[in-house]
Every structure is written in C-alpha cells, then in structure tokens.
Amino acid sequence: MTRKALEIDNPALAALPFSPGVYAGKTLFLSGQVGVDPATGALVKGGVQAEADQIFKNISMALAAAGKDLDDVVKANVYLVHMDDYAAMNDAYARAFDKPYPARTCIGVAALPLHARIEIEVIVR
Numbered sequence: 001m002t003r004k005a006l007e008i009d010n011p012a013l014a015a016l017p018f019s020p021g022v023y024a025g026k027t028l029f030l031s032g033q034v035g036v037d038p039a040t041g042a043l044v045k046g047g048v049q050a051e052a053d054q055i056f057k058n059i060s061m062a063l064a065a066a067g068k069d070l071d072d073v074v075k076a077n078v079y080l081v082h083m084d085d086y087a088a089m090n091d092a093y094a095r096a097f098d099k100p101y102p103a104r105t106c107i108g109v110a111a112l113p114l115h116a117r118i119e120i121e122v123i124v125r
Helices: 048-065 083-096
Strands: 021-024 027-030 073-080 103-108 118-124
Touching: 027 048, 048 073, 048 083, 048 118, 073 083, 083 103
Parallel strands: 073 103
Antiparallel strands: 021 027, 027 118, 073 118
C-alpha cells in the first residue's frame, strides 16, 4: 500500500521530517499534536487543560483539511508528562468529544517536544 500524506497548509510543519497525517486505505492516522498556537508557533500557557484545548483545536483543523471532524475519531493516544494531570486531561477530553467517546490509551512519558505537558494523536475512520 502506498502512503498518502494529508496536506495541511502549515509552513512550520513543512520543514519537519514527518507528515501531519497519513492515509492507510480509508483510515487516517494523525501525527501527535502538542498545544502549539499555529499563529505564534509557541506552546500555549495555562497548564495541561489549556494545552489540551489547543491540541483539540489543532486536531480539528487537521481533520477539516481531510473533510472530517472529531466525531470521526475512533482512537486517541494521550501522552502525559505528569500523571497528576490525568483528571484535567479527562475534563478537556470530555469537552472535545461526544459520547460514545473514542477508545483511548494514556501513557506517562518523561518529556515531550517544546516542554509540553501533553501530546495527543488520533486515528480517524
């Protein structure tokens, strides 16, 4: 199967050695997102909830480029630097998705790009 990249108009991503998303048949795998404001290129301030809210905005923009939205997400992988942020992440997750929620895995990690506290990747049908 040939990989087909999701095209997103973001010059900052163009210089990085990965695709923002890749199609495998009818399934779209989005690369992990941290809470970067696309207008400034900086990580948003305000902790894990603010970062998660920005992540879901970023994911929504990527999904829109694919003609999809958050209702099409079937699986999410969440990476937290501090597992103490689990409840705050759950609050943001519940605001972003409607029931039935996508399947999810949450993993504690040592560090993330830009000193982010959270990163999320999704799989879309």
